[in-house]
Amino acid sequence: xTESAEISFEALxxxxxxxLYKFAYSLSKSPENAADLTQQTFLIxxxxxxxxxxxxxxxxxxxxxxxxxxxxxxxxxxxxxxxDQEILETRHxxxxxxxxxxxxxxxxxxxxxxxxxxxxxxxxxxxMEDLAYKEIAEILDIPIGTVMSRxxxxxxxxxxxxxxxxxx
Amino acid sequence: MNRQRxxxxxxxxxxxEGLEADPEVRNALEQAAADPEIGEIHQQITEFDxxxxxxxxEVEVPSDLQDKILAAAxxxxxxxxxxxxxxxxSWWFHPAAFGAAATIVILLALTFTFTNRPAPTGDVxxxxxGDPIAATAQSLYSSxxxxxxxxxxxxxxxxxxSKGNGKIPVNLPGNVAxxxxxxxxxxxxxGNKVSIVCFRAPDNSRSMHLFTFRxxxxxxxxxxxxxxxRDDGDACCATWENDExxxxxxxxxxxxxLLAVLDx
Numbered sequence: 001x002t003e004s005a006e007i008s009f010e011a012l013x014x015x016x017x018x019x020l021y022k023f024a025y026s027l028s029k030s031p032e033n034a035a036d037l038t039q040q041t042f043l044i045x046x047x048x049x050x051x052x053x054x055x056x057x058x059x060x061x062x063x064x065x066x067x068x069x070x071x072x073x074x075x076x077x078x079x080x081x082x083x084d085q086e087i088l089e090t091r092h093x094x095x096x097x098x099x100x101x102x103x104x105x106x107x108x109x110x111x112x113x114x115x116x117x118x119x120x121x122x123x124x125x126x127x128m129e130d131l132a133y134k135e136i137a138e139i140l141d142i143p144i145g146t147v148m149s150r151x152x153x154x155x156x157x158x159x160x161x162x163x164x165x166x167x168x
Numbered sequence: 169m170n171r172q173r174x175x176x177x178x179x180x181x182x183x184x185e186g187l188e189a190d191p192e193v194r195n196a197l198e199q200a201a202a203d204p205e206i207g208e209i210h211q212q213i214t215e216f217d218x219x220x221x222x223x224x225x226e227v228e229v230p231s232d233l234q235d236k237i238l239a240a241a242x243x244x245x246x247x248x249x250x251x252x253x254x255x256x257x258s259w260w261f262h263p264a265a266f267g268a269a270a271t272i273v274i275l276l277a278l279t280f281t282f283t284n285r286p287a288p289t290g291d292v293x294x295x296x297x298g299d300p301i302a303a304t305a306q307s308l309y310s311s312x313x314x315x316x317x318x319x320x321x322x323x324x325x326x327x328x329x330s331k332g333n334g335k336i337p338v339n340l341p342g343n344v345a346x347x348x349x350x351x352x353x354x355x356x357x358x359g360n361k362v363s364i365v366c367f368r369a370p371d372n373s374r375s376m377h378l379f380t381f382r383x384x385x386x387x388x389x390x391x392x393x394x395x396x397x398r399d400d401g402d403a404c405c406a407t408w409e410n411d412e413x414x415x416x417x418x419x420x421x422x423x424x425x426l427l428a429v430l431d432x
Contacts, residue, residue, distance in 0.1 A: 018229045035230055042240075072320075109227050129221050133182070149180070151179065
């Protein structure tokens with residue numbers, strides 16, 4: 001690895017290890033596994049990153065690699081979850097937003113982690129605000145329209161969970 | 169457009185995505201601008217999203233993670249070979265575990281054939297001298313540069329099946345799934361094939377390697393059906409036979425991984 005490549009790699013790690021860790025945490029629900037997944041993702045990049053011709057795709061490439069690595073590691077544990085078709089009346093009121101502001105960061109992530117992966121994955125990427133919808137669609141390998149419909153339903157489910165937690 | 173559809177559109181809307189080009193989205197935004205009640209919902213959606221996004225920004229990331237990543241990458245890089253058309257003598261995993269035996273192993277690898285296997289000498293490490301099959305595997309290991317690498321275990325399996333022509337088994341030890349494999353090769357020496365599979369060790373620390381030989385190619389060698397373990401410093405291998413095949417499972421980092429894989 002040349003010196004310039006080392007600098008570049010260090011800059012890459014510095015730029016993306018935090019959002020990657022958070023995404024990994026939401027996938028794995030475990031700090032240890034999230035750290036391992038994040039580390040593994042950068043090792044994959046160190047090994048294969050030179051094949052990436054478009055440097056503007058690095059961020060998306062890293063998230064995609066992390067997601068695929070997670071799926072690979074958990075392939076044997078995966079179950080197909082039927083999508084809940086219950087019609088949800090989304091709650092919209094300032095008190096819910098106020099209660100979110102009272103949460104700790106990890107509490108917010110833990111609430112997100114209670115959702116089905118179908119909704120949790122796009123929601124996490126959406127709330128991290130690091131990725132465009134097109135990139136989220138590429139990472140999760142679903143159409144943009146599906147990203148949007150899952151965001152809408154996922155937010156409704158998230159607000160329902162938060163409301164239930166408020167009542168406890 | 170009914171109210172639920174309107175809310176769904178506003179929930180999934182994010183400025184800067186170019187969604188306004190969609191007539192339905194544009195219509196929803198116009199309604200939010202024109203209707204105070206819808207406008208209030210849109211406002212609350214925006215505030216909720218901002219609050220939740222802020223909370224995710226506050227999620228704590230382990231303070232030492234960045235350093236660990238850089239250290240692991242540096243360590244991994246130090247063990248990687250320079251690309252080469254020819255098979256390098258030094259491998260893409262660090263051979264330090266072999267210590268003084270490395271030079272001898274390399275020489276053995278260069279002269280190795282099935283009909284003229286390396287004769288152990290007094291300078292050869294215990295792992296080499298104790299077991300000719302293990303010595304052969306170690307020779308192959310020292311010069312190995314797997315022809316096929318993939319993070320998809322099914323591709324590794326498919327490659328082995330295509331190269332083995334049914335003569336080389338493609339089974340992994342009981343506790344290893346193909347998902348853990350990442351590289352393989354089928355080496356042909358004097359017309360005899362040896363399969364090699366590289367896979368992640370159970371503790372994820374290093375890689376492990378399974379060499380599979382045909383028993384017919386070693387007619388004078390007797391191998392137990394129960395795995396026989398041999399150590400050489402940090403390196404360790406297990407040799408056993410079944411179904412007309414001889415297997416050597418090799419780890420360059422202790423026997424714990426071997427025991428875990430073999431469930432013994």
